[in-house]
Amino acid sequence: MTIKDVAEYSGVSITTISRVLNNHPDVREEVRAKVLKAIEELHYVPNSSARDLSKTQTDTIGVVVRGAGNPFLNSVLRSIETAVRKANYSMVMCQIGSSEDEISEGASLVRSKRLKGLIFLGGRFDYTPEQIATLSVPFVCCTYTNSFGSLNRKAYSSVYIDDYAEAFRSVKTLTNLGHKKIAVLLGTTCDRSISELRFKGYCDALESEGISLDKNLIIEAKSFHIDDAFKAVENFLKKNKDFTAIFSIADAMGIAAIKALYNAGLKVPEDCSLISIDGIEVSKYTIPTLTTFVQPIEKMGRYAVEILLDVLNNNRGNCQLKVETLLREGGTLAKPKNLIFTP
Amino acid sequence: MTIKDVAEYSGVSITTISRVLNNHPDVREEVRAKVLKAIEELHYVPNSSARDLSKTQTDTIGVVVRGAGNPFLNSVLRSIETAVRKANYSMVMCQIGSSEDEISEGASLVRSKRLKGLIFLGGRFDYTPEQIATLSVPFVCCTYTNSFGSLNRKAYSSVYIDDYAEAFRSVKTLTNLGHKKIAVLLGTTCDRSISELRFKGYCDALESEGISLDKNLIIEAKSFHIDDAFKAVENFLKKNKDFTAIFSIADAMGIAAIKALYNAGLKVPEDCSLISIDGIEVSKYTIPTLTTFVQPIEKMGRYAVEILLDVLNNNRGNCQLKVETLLREGGTLAKPKNLIFTP
DNA sequence: AGAAAAACTGAAAACGTTTTCAGTTTCTTA
DNA sequence: TAAGAAACTGAAAACGTTTTCAGTTTTTCT
Numbered sequence: 001m002t003i004k005d006v007a008e009y010s011g012v013s014i015t016t017i018s019r020v021l022n023n024h025p026d027v028r029e030e031v032r033a034k035v036l037k038a039i040e041e042l043h044y045v046p047n048s049s050a051r052d053l054s055k056t057q058t059d060t061i062g063v064v065v066r067g068a069g070n071p072f073l074n075s076v077l078r079s080i081e082t083a084v085r086k087a088n089y090s091m092v093m094c095q096i097g098s099s100e101d102e103i104s105e106g107a108s109l110v111r112s113k114r115l116k117g118l119i120f121l122g123g124r125f126d127y128t129p130e131q132i133a134t135l136s137v138p139f140v141c142c143t144y145t146n147s148f149g150s151l152n153r154k155a156y157s158s159v160y161i162d163d164y165a166e167a168f169r170s171v172k173t174l175t176n177l178g179h180k181k182i183a184v185l186l187g188t189t190c191d192r193s194i195s196e197l198r199f200k201g202y203c204d205a206l207e208s209e210g211i212s213l214d215k216n217l218i219i220e221a222k223s224f225h226i227d228d229a230f231k232a233v234e235n236f237l238k239k240n241k242d243f244t245a246i247f248s249i250a251d252a253m254g255i256a257a258i259k260a261l262y263n264a265g266l267k268v269p270e271d272c273s274l275i276s277i278d279g280i281e282v283s284k285y286t287i288p289t290l291t292t293f294v295q296p297i298e299k300m301g302r303y304a305v306e307i308l309l310d311v312l313n314n315n316r317g318n319c320q321l322k323v324e325t326l327l328r329e330g331g332t333l334a335k336p337k338n339l340i341f342t343p
Numbered sequence: 344m345t346i347k348d349v350a351e352y353s354g355v356s357i358t359t360i361s362r363v364l365n366n367h368p369d370v371r372e373e374v375r376a377k378v379l380k381a382i383e384e385l386h387y388v389p390n391s392s393a394r395d396l397s398k399t400q401t402d403t404i405g406v407v408v409r410g411a412g413n414p415f416l417n418s419v420l421r422s423i424e425t426a427v428r429k430a431n432y433s434m435v436m437c438q439i440g441s442s443e444d445e446i447s448e449g450a451s452l453v454r455s456k457r458l459k460g461l462i463f464l465g466g467r468f469d470y471t472p473e474q475i476a477t478l479s480v481p482f483v484c485c486t487y488t489n490s491f492g493s494l495n496r497k498a499y500s501s502v503y504i505d506d507y508a509e510a511f512r513s514v515k516t517l518t519n520l521g522h523k524k525i526a527v528l529l530g531t532t533c534d535r536s537i538s539e540l541r542f543k544g545y546c547d548a549l550e551s552e553g554i555s556l557d558k559n560l561i562i563e564a565k566s567f568h569i570d571d572a573f574k575a576v577e578n579f580l581k582k583n584k585d586f587t588a589i590f591s592i593a594d595a596m597g598i599a600a601i602k603a604l605y606n607a608g609l610k611v612p613e614d615c616s617l618i619s620i621d622g623i624e625v626s627k628y629t630i631p632t633l634t635t636f637v638q639p640i641e642k643m644g645r646y647a648v649e650i651l652l653d654v655l656n657n658n659r660g661n662c663q664l665k666v667e668t669l670l671r672e673g674g675t676l677a678k679p680k681n682l683i684f685t686p
Numbered sequence: 687a688g689a690a691a692a693a694c695t696g697a698a699a700a701c702g703t704t705t706t707c708a709g710t711t712t713c714t715t716a
Numbered sequence: 717t718a719a720g721a722a723a724c725t726g727a728a729a730a731c732g733t734t735t736t737c738a739g740t741t742t743t744t745c746t
Binding site: 355356357358359362368369370371374393395396397398399 | 723725728730
């Protein structure tokens with residue numbers, strides 16, 4: 001069942017069928033109706049491979065996601081998929097690990113699948129203009145961060161939160177309660193993670209309170225994965241008890257921290273306060289409920305798609321959209337009390 | 344950059360390039376090496392639209408997933424994507440809600456995207472042979488269950504656990520500890536969920552112990568979503584205190600249950616034991632750690648893809664693969680003690 | 687009524703592969 | 717060493733669309 005069959009059936013040329021299919025204006029109403037009827041009667045569905053080949057582009061956008069295991073990213077990914085399908089596009093996704101980089105994976109995806117656009121999700125976007133230029137299609141970063149000294153944000157489209165400011169704010173929430181000895185739980189920075197900016201926010205917040213950075217209070221997990229975070233906190237607790245709060249840069253890590261603290265006999269929030277950033281669903285159900293700055297997950301995915309389609313269809317220039325988090329108060333914050341354990 | 348450029352560059356015909364690309368045997372080693380080198384040097388990537396058009400089929404498989412929000416399904420989905428990409432196929436995903444059915448969504452996906460095969464993930468597969476026949480491509484159910492009285496499992500390929508037996512076993516674990524008053528936490532059955540078979544396993548396990556079914560101990564959540572599960576347990580606890588254990592049919596719901604019990608002042612496992620099925624990552628970090636029958640998540644996704652590709656490429660017939668869960672002992676099991684609260 | 691403009695239509699050439707089939711080499715074997 | 721077989725190669729036809737360009741109608745205007 002091809003366009004040719006429809007053409008014969010309805011007595012016009014395949015060109016006309018194609019025009020009807022693509023809503024070209026140059027078709028008489030009468031003919032259009034006849035063709036539509038034929039399409040209906042024959043249950044004709046266009047062959048998208050042929051269409052794509054002919055157009056030298058597909059109606060597909062790619063999503064390159066770093067660290068897809070993270071529940072936060074997973075939720076964003078789902079909202080992206082929903083938005084993409086609603087716009088009659090389709091989505092291919094490509095999970096990458098720490099050894100790959102988003103530009104080259106994205107570029108090869110674009111080439112092989114003839115994608116129309118790309119969304120980068122998760123990780124850190126710190127490529128040079130030259131690297132970016134190897135991407136031949138528009139793209140949007142729906143991602144945690146870019147890093148200091150790298151490409152200016154204006155050079156590409158993005159949906160993002162101000163990692164630095166959000167981290168600063170988180171730590172301030174702790175210092176406002178009187179905390180001075182605040183540990184930070186990071187995914188290691190060497191895997192292109194978001195840690196750098198949030199860490200800087202942490203440092204500066206401390207500094208603004210006249211607290212000097214204590215290297216012993218940096219908990220660096222091997223990755224963002226909950227298991228690694230748990231191990232990191234567990235090891236940290238073996239050596240260090242001189243702190244009253246932890247700032248976790250992601251909910252999944254915060255959940256691991258609660259457990260590790262519990263296992264070590266430390267009560268949250270009495271012995272240790274905890275705050276983090278993300279707002280994944282399950283963090284509403286920890287004991288106590290995780291206090292966290294919630295990112296507008298659904299919105300972020302949807303906006304990323306909207307921006308991309310806008311650039312694609314209306315030839316818009318780059319667009320940067322900063323979104324804000326919202327504090328979800330749980331039960332992991334308290335004023336510091338005298339430390340039970342002293343070094 | 345097309346196959347033609349590669350042909351010119353390496354001084355052979357496009358036919359030969361195509362043969363190298365497709366691993367045809369009829370190419371001299373020497374020539375093959377030369378072509379490969381040219382491909383490498385030119386950074387040539389085949390145009391998949393053209394390839395698909397020529398082959399009259401795409402190298403794409405579709406995944407129709409019901410209830411993608413569930414962390415368990417999400418993990419399976421990721422392992423499917425990984426396996427699909429490793430096999431040089433690509434994947435399009437289609438999330439469906441309670442109002443859509445998998446067959447018709449799948450069928451329209453196949454038609455419009457020229458898919459080669461389909462995987463159904465999550466939900467319950469209970470279609471008639473007539474409905475199945477509307478699907479023109481092979482498919483695999485990587486899904487919780489099919490239901491009683493519906494199509495026989497032999498009629499299609501699947502990767503599955505024996506929901507009935509696993510539920511039976513879970514409840515037996517509780518009765519072996521001495522529990523008699525065991526509640527069950529279900530997602531409502533009216534949304535094509537997995538509840539039916541697991542519920543039957545629960546009922547029969549009780550019966551085998553001479554315990555009669557107490558309708559008051561059925562906690563039916565509006566959906567599998569953690570929020571709905573939480574509300575359901577919360578409501579349940581307001582009315583009912585006469586039980587010593589809960590069997591939750593999914594980890595996400597179990598996590599909600601822990602929190603609801605905690606909020607109600609009930610200790611797990613002292614006041615209420617809890618067991619569930621799934622083995623999602625975060626359930627290792629609840630307090631106490633959730634005791635659960637872990638499904639081989641990565642394996643299930645990978646096998647689903649392998650089976651599908653096997654059917655596709657080797658014209659194999661249907662294949663049913665039953666996998667087993669493995670108990671992960673956490674801290675949510677204890678012998679029943681005298682009830683603190685009596686009705 | 688005739689000419690110019692507008693509206694519509696179709697033939698044919700792309701798009702970049704795979705595959706068929708007919709050839710050309712190179713190897714075996716008697 | 718000739719002949720037949722095996723191994724390799726390439727020209728050309730498909731795959732099903734979109735798009736360009738050259739018509740052909742129909743409308744509009746004087």
